[in-house]
Amino acid sequence: MMKKPLIVLTGPTAVGKTKLSIALAKAVGGEIISADSMQVYKYMDIGSAKIRPEEMDGVPHYLVDVLDPADEFHIVKFQEMAKEAMEKIYANGHIPILVGGTGFYIQAIVKDIDFTENEENTEVRAKWEQYAKDFGAEALHAELAKIDPKSAETIPTGNVKRVVRALEFYELSGKRISEHNEEQKAKGSPYNFACFVLNDHRNLLYDRIEKRIDEMLEEGLVEEVQGLKDRGFTRNMVSMQGLGYKEILDYLDGTLTLEEAVYILKRDTRHFAKRQLTWFRREPEVSWINKYEYDYNDEKILAAMMTVLEDKGILGEKNGN
Numbered sequence: 001m002m003k004k005p006l007i008v009l010t011g012p013t014a015v016g017k018t019k020l021s022i023a024l025a026k027a028v029g030g031e032i033i034s035a036d037s038m039q040v041y042k043y044m045d046i047g048s049a050k051i052r053p054e055e056m057d058g059v060p061h062y063l064v065d066v067l068d069p070a071d072e073f074h075i076v077k078f079q080e081m082a083k084e085a086m087e088k089i090y091a092n093g094h095i096p097i098l099v100g101g102t103g104f105y106i107q108a109i110v111k112d113i114d115f116t117e118n119e120e121n122t123e124v125r126a127k128w129e130q131y132a133k134d135f136g137a138e139a140l141h142a143e144l145a146k147i148d149p150k151s152a153e154t155i156p157t158g159n160v161k162r163v164v165r166a167l168e169f170y171e172l173s174g175k176r177i178s179e180h181n182e183e184q185k186a187k188g189s190p191y192n193f194a195c196f197v198l199n200d201h202r203n204l205l206y207d208r209i210e211k212r213i214d215e216m217l218e219e220g221l222v223e224e225v226q227g228l229k230d231r232g233f234t235r236n237m238v239s240m241q242g243l244g245y246k247e248i249l250d251y252l253d254g255t256l257t258l259e260e261a262v263y264i265l266k267r268d269t270r271h272f273a274k275r276q277l278t279w280f281r282r283e284p285e286v287s288w289i290n291k292y293e294y295d296y297n298d299e300k301i302l303a304a305m306m307t308v309l310e311d312k313g314i315l316g317e318k319n320g321n
Contacts (some may be wrong), residue, residue, distance in 0.1 A: 004090060004185070005314040006191040007097045008106055010280065011198035012273035014049075016206040018063055020198060021099040022057050023302050028315060029099075031060040031089045033082050035100030035109075037241045040078075041069045043231070046216050046224045047244030052282075062088075068230060069239035074161070074260040076115050079108050095314070113184040124171050128164040128303070143167060152179035158241070192313050195286045196305055199277070209269050213262065222248055222258070243269055 007030060009021050025032055028039040033180050034040065038048035040063050053065060062085035067073055082098070082105075089096040098106055134283065137157050145152035147170050155162045169177040200208075225248040233240055235249050244265060251261040280286060286307050294300040309315050 003192040005095050006086075006110065006189075006193040006315065007095055007231050007309065008110060008193060009097060009099045010034075010101055010103065010106055010195065011240065011289075012205060012276045013101050013269060014212045015198050015200055015205060016208075016248050017054065017099055017101070017198055018051050020060055020298065020301065021097060022055070023298060024305060025059040025097055025304060026057070026110045027306060028095050028309065029086075030095040030097040031092065032097050032099050033060065033085045033089075033166075034061065034063040035078075035082070035098045035102050036063075037073065037078075037102050037105070038099075038239070039069075040073055041065075043069060043228060044242070044245070045238065046219050046221045046222070047242065047248070048218070049212065060089075069231075069233045070237055071239075073238060075104060075108055078105050078114075086208050091205040098167050099277050100124065103276065103283070106195070107185065107283075108197065110189050111185050111187060112190050112277070113181065124168045125164060125282065128167045129160075132160050132164065140164070140167075143151070148176040148178055151176065154178075161238070192312065192314055193285075194305075194308055194314055195283070196289050196308070197280045197286050198289050198291065198301075200291045205273060206270050208225070210266050211275060213266055213269065216244065216295075217262065223250070225249060226252060243272060253300060 006025070007028065009024060011015055012018055021032055022092075034051075036048070038044060039050045040254075041048070042065050045065075046051070047275075051131065063078070064082055066081075086096045087107075098109060100106070108115070128140065128143075131143070134223050140160060141152060141155075141157040142161050144155070144166055148166060151166045157163075157164060169180065171173070173180075199205075221244060226239065226247055228245070228263060229249070235241070235246060238248060240249060243316045245254070247261040247265040247268070249254040251258050256264070289301055289304065291301065294304065295303065
């Protein structure tokens with residue numbers, strides 16, 4: 001039996017994935033699954049640059065606007081929801097297209113990584129959670145750096161949940177979670193897939209990021225975050241730690257001026273884009289689509305992508321049989 005087809009469109013934030021994804025979906029008979037850690041949440045439209053219904057142009061989208069900001073959303077939940085969406089898309093006789101900039105999420109699907117080898121141990125987890133409360137996120141992260149430097153490089157200090165999970169995994173299994181993930185990645189993919197990384201010159205990308213943030217503010221980002229606060233959503237929720245939300249929360253809470261919050265947001269979004277590109281460059285099986293090589297012509301870009309899909313035999317085998 002042939003592997004089922006899968007298309008991935010990724011790239012740094014603000015590069016222009018949304019518009020291209022619609023054209024691609026229409027060209028191949030695809031339906032889109034969002035691989036974005038923020039667009040999954042309701043009421044978080046402006047700060048997440050969520051696709052608007054009118055922009056979807058009739059193309060079905062999954063994992064957009066479906067969870068409450070108080071809900072947990074992590075890699076295992078994403079994997080579960082994305083696989084469920086993929087089955088629906090295959091049943092429709094269409095090709096799933098994963099679209100988004102969260103490389104870890106994309107990799108989880110493409111490589112079908114198993115994150116459930118060790119069931120969680122609440123005692124061990126509680127111990128490390130308490131450690132974080134007592135000594136702070138930086139001290140917790142330092143403990144991870146001692147036993148798994150590779151994970152410490154890739155997991156941000158502020159992501160306490162992932163740091164705790166990595167420490168818990170090591171304590172229960174005696175194996176570094178980075179090694180486990182490398183083993184999983186080496187398995188190969190159960191899909192016949194093509195992964196496109198949309199990219200642009202760094203200075204142009206950074207200009208787009210700054211312009212997008214200015215537009216978000218004009219569209220009402222501050223009011224959106226105030227509305228989330230009014231609904232009772234707090235900064236300790238995963239959703240409210242997203243770029244654009246935590247900075248505006250600091251302004252609303254009086255710890256930053258609006259000018260300072262915007263400066264930090266622009267700086268951290270540029271850094272985020274840089275980290276995204278570093279991640280994608282480590283991935284061996286990707287096709288880079290540098291917009292300047294196609295004179296910023298959407299039709300030329302789409303034609304290049306279609307050639308790759310034809311060469312890989314992805315078109316014409318939508319049901320994997």
